[in-house]
Amino acid sequence: MPAHPGAATPRVLVIGIDGVRYGLLAELPTPHPGSIAEAGFLAPVEVDGGTPTMSGPCRATILTGVGPAKHGGPTPEAWDECDEQVTAEAVHVLATCEPEASFVHLGAVDETAHFLGCGPDYRRAVLRADERLGRLLAAVRSRKTYASEAWTVIVVTDHGHVDAGGHGGDTVEERTAWVACAGPQFAPGRPGGAIGHPDVAAQVYASLGRPIDPHWTLDGSPFPATEPAGPTPLPAWPRRTPTGYGGLTRGVIGDTP
């Protein structure tokens, strides 16, 4: 399938939700990754063995430019507020501006697990992230020019967590990440091969119809084409559609009920 059929303007939205355990998607009512999966796919991603399952330096330090001794370390509530501000700003930009490629990062889920483990607070944080994802998708659908655009949406998590909260080790819970993607290049189904984190950037270029310069020495490749779905990798996928959002239809974020 062409990257952008007809004259539709290609656009890409990548949403990173930090530290969401893959298995939890089947347990919690998270309809927005579900709606993307029904339009495209959702698949586990194994963090490769040479990479520590860490998000990198503490994001508070990244955002503030000072170390924990000065910023004191944020609380989960502070991260939730941070995600809320990020979401509100992203909704505004996605609905009214002309972003060709966007990346939105939601970090509260990961921080909550670090502070409080993978219990009820963690689950609540995942539900909050799902609700924010829904608002981002609704913002895309609300665009005046939406009908003449071809959006690819990728939702990705970077690693899981151990039960007590924390990552960096080699357990299946930490090393199993996931990606969900819907866009004009993907019929609903499952990816015809394994996907790794380095493939996300390559897919962004592919969705925009831009050639990948070999000099960049990208480590990944665009996602493999989907195959008709067999048994879903999520045994008890909650197939419910949130009121007011509608599902995603074949390759695009649709407005069908």
Ligand SMILES: [Zn+2]
């Ligand atoms: Zn973390």
